[in-house]
Amino acid sequence: MTIHFSAYIATSLDGFIARSNGDLDWLFNATTSTDDHGYAEYMNGIDTIVMGRNTYQTVLGFGEWPYPEKRVVVLSTTLSADAIPSHLQDKLLLHPGPLPQLLKSLTEHGCNNVYVDGGSVIQSFLAARLLDQITVTTIPILIGSGIPLFGNPGHDIRLAHHKTTAFDSGFVQTTYQISH
Numbered sequence: 401m402t403i404h405f406s407a408y409i410a411t412s413l414d415g416f417i418a419r420s421n422g423d424l425d426w427l428f429n430a431t432t433s434t435d436d437h438g439y440a441e442y443m444n445g446i447d448t449i450v451m452g453r454n455t456y457q458t459v460l461g462f463g464e465w466p467y468p469e470k471r472v473v474v475l476s477t478t479l480s481a482d483a484i485p486s487h488l489q490d491k492l493l494l495h496p497g498p499l500p501q502l503l504k505s506l507t508e509h510g511c512n513n514v515y516v517d518g519g520s521v522i523q524s525f526l527a528a529r530l531l532d533q534i535t536v537t538t539i540p541i542l543i544g545s546g547i548p549l550f551g552n553p554g555h556d557i558r559l560a561h562h563k564t565t566a567f568d569s570g571f572v573q574t575t576y577q578i579s580h
């Protein structure tokens with residue numbers, strides 16, 4: 401069975417997923433709406449999350465681990481297994497990241513629907529022509545600089561528009577399918 405890889409990510413209107421220091425204040429303060437903007441529905445379809453080390457470290461800082469029911473793979477060449485807090489040891493898998501080996505490992509673990517998270521990781525999946533779908537939630541704010549969602553994959557990538565939803569919060573969410 402082929403694995404479906406998707407990303408679900410928020411950016412500022414000028415294309416950043418975090419400030420340069422990783423700060424997400426602009427995102428967390430963007431709305432008082434209780435609407436989850438489709439997040440729970442998206443997560444229901446996901447069995448595995450692959451995230452970059454930087455995203456993992458941000459999530460760790462949130463306190464309570466938000467993905468107790470999901471298989472989580474953290475891509476890193478620098479983290480060692482003993483750096484993983486003990487309460488997460490059986491919930492996380494560390495992987496050094498070469499994508500062919502990662503793909504093999506995900507297949508062996510029976511993963512079907514994988515959420516790809518983190519700017520660099522999304523960029524490397526795009527460059528490797530592995531990402532099948534991306535949902536970008538655009539926050540109506542310009543932050544001027546930061547960590548970009550997209551880089552240069554080295555080739556053009558055509559996307560097919562699937563759906564756009566404009567929420568009362570002012571967030572505009574667009575899903576694209578990517579056929580490589």
Ligand SMILES: NC(=O)c1ccc[n+]([C@@H]2O[C@H](COP(=O)([O-])OP(=O)(O)OC[C@H]3O[C@@H](n4cnc5c(N)ncnc54)[C@H](OP(=O)(O)O)[C@@H]3O)[C@@H](O)[C@H]2O)c1
Nearest residue numbers: 410422452453454455458476477478497518519520521524
């Ligand atoms: N706005 C949003 O919705 C949203 C969502 C997610 C994250 N974020 C924010 O975005 C920031 C993180 O994004 P980021 O681009 O800095 O980092 P990232 O993609 O989360 O992590 C990058 C790290 O992952 C490791 N890695 C291993 N294999 C890789 C591969 N094949 N491709 C890419 N990375 C690989 C490397 O760690 P080693 O150096 O250890 O090898 C690399 O330095 C954080 O501030 C986070 O809070 C925002």
